[in-house]
Amino acid sequence: MTRYIVRRILWFIPVLFAIALVTFVLARAMPGGPFDFAGDRSLPPSVVANLERKYHLDWPLWKQFAAWLWDLLHGDLGPSFRYRSLTVNDIIKQTFPVSFQLGILSLALALIIGIPAGTLAALKHNTWVDYFSSFIAILGVSIPNIVLAPFLIWAFGLKLGWFPVARWGADYTQFYLGFIPPMTSDFWKHAVLPTVALGTGLSASIARLTRASLLQVIREDYIRTARAKGLRERTIIIVHAMKNALIPVVTVLGPLFAAIVTGTFVVEQIFGISGMGQHFVDSVNNRDYPIVMGTTLLYSVLLVVANLAVDITYAWLDPRIRYE
Amino acid sequence: MLARRRWLTLWAFVVIASVVLSACAQPTPQVVKETVVVTEVVEKEGATVVVTKIVEKEVEKIVEVTPTPVPGEEKVTLNINWGTEPPTADPSLATDTTSVGVIEELFLGLTDLDDETMEAIPELATEWSSNEDRTVWTFKMRNDVPWVRYDPTTGQVEEVTDDEGNVRIVNAHDVVYGVKRTCDPRTGSDYAYVLYIVKGCADLNMADPEAENFQELYDAVGVRAVDDFTVEFTLEYGAGFFPQIASMWIARPMPQWIIEEKGERWIEPGFIQTNGPYVMTEWVHGDHLTLEKNPLWYGWEELADEAGNIEKVYGVMIEEASTAFALYEDNELDTAGVPLDQIERVKADPQLSKEFVNTPINCTYYYGFITKKPPTDDVRVRKALSMGIDRKTLVETVTKGGQIPANAFTNPLNFGSPALDPDIAPWALPEDMGGWGYEKAVAEGKKLLEEAGYPDGEGLDILLMHNVSEGHARIAQAIQAMWKSAYPKINVTIETQEWRVYLKTIDRESPLEDKPNVYRLGWCADYPHANNWIHEVFHPTEGANEPLISEDDPQVGEAVAKFAQLTKQAQVEPDPEKQKELYKEAERLFVDEIVGIAPIYYYTRVAVGKPWLDRVWGDPGRLHIWKWKIDWEAKKAAMGK
Numbered sequence: 001m002t003r004y005i006v007r008r009i010l011w012f013i014p015v016l017f018a019i020a021l022v023t024f025v026l027a028r029a030m031p032g033g034p035f036d037f038a039g040d041r042s043l044p045p046s047v048v049a050n051l052e053r054k055y056h057l058d059w060p061l062w063k064q065f066a067a068w069l070w071d072l073l074h075g076d077l078g079p080s081f082r083y084r085s086l087t088v089n090d091i092i093k094q095t096f097p098v099s100f101q102l103g104i105l106s107l108a109l110a111l112i113i114g115i116p117a118g119t120l121a122a123l124k125h126n127t128w129v130d131y132f133s134s135f136i137a138i139l140g141v142s143i144p145n146i147v148l149a150p151f152l153i154w155a156f157g158l159k160l161g162w163f164p165v166a167r168w169g170a171d172y173t174q175f176y177l178g179f180i181p182p183m184t185s186d187f188w189k190h191a192v193l194p195t196v197a198l199g200t201g202l203s204a205s206i207a208r209l210t211r212a213s214l215l216q217v218i219r220e221d222y223i224r225t226a227r228a229k230g231l232r233e234r235t236i237i238i239v240h241a242m243k244n245a246l247i248p249v250v251t252v253l254g255p256l257f258a259a260i261v262t263g264t265f266v267v268e269q270i271f272g273i274s275g276m277g278q279h280f281v282d283s284v285n286n287r288d289y290p291i292v293m294g295t296t297l298l299y300s301v302l303l304v305v306a307n308l309a310v311d312i313t314y315a316w317l318d319p320r321i322r323y324e
Numbered sequence: 325m326l327a328r329r330r331w332l333t334l335w336a337f338v339v340i341a342s343v344v345l346s347a348c349a350q351p352t353p354q355v356v357k358e359t360v361v362v363t364e365v366v367e368k369e370g371a372t373v374v375v376t377k378i379v380e381k382e383v384e385k386i387v388e389v390t391p392t393p394v395p396g397e398e399k400v401t402l403n404i405n406w407g408t409e410p411p412t413a414d415p416s417l418a419t420d421t422t423s424v425g426v427i428e429e430l431f432l433g434l435t436d437l438d439d440e441t442m443e444a445i446p447e448l449a450t451e452w453s454s455n456e457d458r459t460v461w462t463f464k465m466r467n468d469v470p471w472v473r474y475d476p477t478t479g480q481v482e483e484v485t486d487d488e489g490n491v492r493i494v495n496a497h498d499v500v501y502g503v504k505r506t507c508d509p510r511t512g513s514d515y516a517y518v519l520y521i522v523k524g525c526a527d528l529n530m531a532d533p534e535a536e537n538f539q540e541l542y543d544a545v546g547v548r549a550v551d552d553f554t555v556e557f558t559l560e561y562g563a564g565f566f567p568q569i570a571s572m573w574i575a576r577p578m579p580q581w582i583i584e585e586k587g588e589r590w591i592e593p594g595f596i597q598t599n600g601p602y603v604m605t606e607w608v609h610g611d612h613l614t615l616e617k618n619p620l621w622y623g624w625e626e627l628a629d630e631a632g633n634i635e636k637v638y639g640v641m642i643e644e645a646s647t648a649f650a651l652y653e654d655n656e657l658d659t660a661g662v663p664l665d666q667i668e669r670v671k672a673d674p675q676l677s678k679e680f681v682n683t684p685i686n687c688t689y690y691y692g693f694i695t696k697k698p699p700t701d702d703v704r705v706r707k708a709l710s711m712g713i714d715r716k717t718l719v720e721t722v723t724k725g726g727q728i729p730a731n732a733f734t735n736p737l738n739f740g741s742p743a744l745d746p747d748i749a750p751w752a753l754p755e756d757m758g759g760w761g762y763e764k765a766v767a768e769g770k771k772l773l774e775e776a777g778y779p780d781g782e783g784l785d786i787l788l789m790h791n792v793s794e795g796h797a798r799i800a801q802a803i804q805a806m807w808k809s810a811y812p813k814i815n816v817t818i819e820t821q822e823w824r825v826y827l828k829t830i831d832r833e834s835p836l837e838d839k840p841n842v843y844r845l846g847w848c849a850d851y852p853h854a855n856n857w858i859h860e861v862f863h864p865t866e867g868a869n870e871p872l873i874s875e876d877d878p879q880v881g882e883a884v885a886k887f888a889q890l891t892k893q894a895q896v897e898p899d900p901e902k903q904k905e906l907y908k909e910a911e912r913l914f915v916d917e918i919v920g921i922a923p924i925y926y927y928t929r930v931a932v933g934k935p936w937l938d939r940v941w942g943d944p945g946r947l948h949i950w951k952w953k954i955d956w957e958a959k960k961a962a963m964g965k
Contacts, residue, residue, distance in 0.1 A: 030825075032825055032827065036828065037827050041517075041861075041868055042868065046530035047529060050529070054512050083411050084411065084417050085413075085588050090609070095610060150646060153647065153650050157654065158650055165647070165650045165651050166642060166647045167642070172608065172609075269643060271647065272640065272644060272651075274409075274609075274610030274641065285822070
């Protein structure tokens with residue numbers, strides 16, 4: 001198992017390198033550069049040339065990529081073209097923790113609601129419990145964030161006044177160790193609506209997935225054997241059935257974790273939360289190549305690590321799965 | 325298995341607990357090596373020479389700066405929305421409205437612009453004069469404005485002192501440094517082109533920093549300090565509007581010493597040194613930017629009858645207009661823009677309608693024609709298309725923001741603008757504004773199309789492009805429908821492109837095959853003078869000239885030649901009345917005879933302001949918050965609810 005893990009970790013390097021290379025080439029293949037225009041007006045070519053020279057965009061592509069790699073190995077992701085006084089490291093340090101917090105909270109909510117709901121639906125299959133929770137699940141999956149978020153703001157923020165209308169409850173100057181938020185009531189109050197907006201859609205898909213998977217598992221032979229052997233129903237479900245039922249959920253959870261934790265553009269935009277989601281989108285629009293590379297790299301790292309974690313979890317969930 | 329799980333949980337608890345407990349560390353300043361450009365004045369062979377060196381310095385970067393709140397002191401606070409994270413607060417580097425808005429509150433300029441007349445009024449400069457042909461301008465400055473910085477540890481605004489303990493006063497050398505810095509290609513200023521009017525700035529800006537004559541070019545820029553408080557500018561051509569250019573952020577005095585010390589990070593709170601009515605106390609990137617009153621600014625006393633009472637400005641950065649409006653309704657913002665889809669509701673609401681404000685903004689929305697691409701290479705087709713746009717209906721039913729139908733390119737808020745004068749493009753104005761009205765315009769348009777060989781638009785294939793945006797899409801579809809109803813046999817296709825790709829497509833240098841026939845664009849003033857509009861955008865060689873008008877055009881070539889000559893003449897014309905006439909004739913030629921564009925509407929701002937806020941509704945890049953007043957008791961009462 002350890003050998004397997006080490007091998008997988010070694011594989012990260014070529015995978016991340018390939019992702020970085022492809023992103024690098026694609027970003028520069030887009031027509032238009034970061035400095036062609038100031039607002040609406042195009043700049044004289046010599047001015048553009050000077051700006052590009054300042055940021056080494058006039059070097060041959062291989063040299064630019066090598067320079068970026070070299071800086072990366074020193075932990076420097078480069079300057080931002082648009083935010084002149086900030087580096088990509090700054091931007092990530094400032095925005096990633098917020099996205100991470102929102103992401104973790106939403107995922108936690110999704111799992112806390114989704115798995116029990118799905119389990120209950122599967123166990124009470126074809127009863128009103130099942131129909132009701134399936135209905136809610138479909139509702140949750142179908143209503144897009146861009147509709148749910150403003151509705152939550154209007155209903156619970158403006159009309160009822162229970163929660164703040166927008167923004168996150170703490171900023172990067174207040175985080176412990178850079179990413180742990182202060183556990184103040186202000187923070188939690190601000191966290192509720194965005195977490196619900198993001199988490200309910202996720203919980204719905206997780207519920208449906210759990211339900212389908214568990215339905216299949218409890219019809220397996222070994223469950224029948226366990227019952228025949230006289231084990232309590234509760235033990236059978238929680239100890240024996242759930243572990244295998246959760247395999248599809250865990251599969252989905254890996255990439256989902258990476259995606260959610262690096263920021264969701266829509267929810268962050270609507271709630272005015274300064275997370276990383278906007279930078280994914282804006283950096284492309286602004287042709288801010290270092291941010292494009294930095295955010296893509298971060299996302300890729302999280303993704304490959306999450307996938308590895310998922311694979312290891314398989315081995316724990318299902319002893320039949322073994323790695324050499 | 326069970327035992328392992330218990331271990332895991334225990335481990336997790338221990339880790340989390342230790343992390344939380346150990347997390348009470350204070351952020352410590354980092355010492356970092358940074359490359360900084362340093363200029364030194366050195367004696368070399370009897371002559372004073374300015375030497376620029378690239379030096380590796382150890383810079384102490386304060387990772388975060390949180391001002392300790394002074395207990396018990398309540399400040400009259402304004403809550404606004406900057407709208408987005410300002411890309412920079414550096415006057416040389418700012419290009420967008422948000423950055424300019426912040427800079428305007430922090431840094432003083434030689435002149436300021438009057439909120440109503442847009443004329444240059446004294447700020448750092450007490451008086452100015454020029455020579456006969458307006459090529460040399462001399463500004464006399466006041467000598468009592470200190471550079472200040474905000475000390476986050478004490479919460480006080482203090483004067484900046486130099487190594488000998490003398491207070492640094494804003495002087496002519498700071499202006500010279502600021503202007504040259506903007507022109508310097510190493511600064512990487514996008515907006516330096518506005519300063520090309522200063523002699524030598526363009527040459528410096530386009531030069532290679534490695535070139536041998538670079539230092540010469542740097543010294544040759546036409547700005548010098550006659551004495552400590554007198555600045556002299558030498559221009560490339562005579563311009564009566566130079567005092568307005570002197571008010572722009574790129575020409576402001578800048579603190580050389582702190583810029584050289586901190587490099588690109590000099591604008592971070594704790595480092596930044598300013599001289600304006602407010603200082604920056606806190607800038608949490610992406611979240612909020614706070615300003616507080618600079619008690620050392622002369623204006624609080626000297627301009628007391630205009631000055632307001634805002635002591636603190638807490639500005640959030642909400643990009644989504646509807647969210648900002650929700651914050652406004654929740655009393656967390658004192659003023660906000662009204663999203664397009666809420667205008668009806670706001671106007672109908674008894675409370676909100678009282679807070680509703682509709683004021684003009686110095687921007688014009690227009691459709692440009694590519695005059696080299698058939699069928700828009702025929703001036704009659706262009707004119708017919710311009711006539712076929714029902715501007716009144718458009719602003720009333722599609723944009724709904726109280727916009728004004730436009731007949732000329734230059735927005736009425738600029739000096740020299742002949743906008744809304746029915747002598748120019750009368751078909752664009754409705755009857756109640758002195759124009760022909762839409763019916764007559766379409767009738768004339770039909771005649772023109774028949775003359776051109778496209779009766780009722782038959783055989784006419786028009787490609788209309790705009791950048792991706794819901795607003796532009798709605799307007800484009802509305803205009804497409806208008807053209808179809810006016811000239812039933814016309815065929816109009818709409819295409820959209822992503823913003824930067826789009827700008828490249830319509831750029832003068834891009835290939836003709838990629839271009840559309842009609843493109844959508846807007847223009848906002850850099851400085852409120854017609855030169856910035858009709859000359860800098862549409863002059864055939866010196867302007868951006870996206871419509872590609874040229875003197876070789878078989879139909880309008882002569883008019884183009886005359887137009888080009890007129891804008892150059894107007895630039896140097898000393899008599900303001902004559903200048904206005906020249907601009908009027910130039911616009912008439914451009915919009916009426918050459919038909920390079922079809923102006924559509926003049927922008928307005930649609931916003932709301934709380935009843936306890938008494939504010940200036942000027943240009944969004946020039947908020948003049950120092951003039952705003954808040955009825956603090958009323959606001960506190962409303963917030964307490």
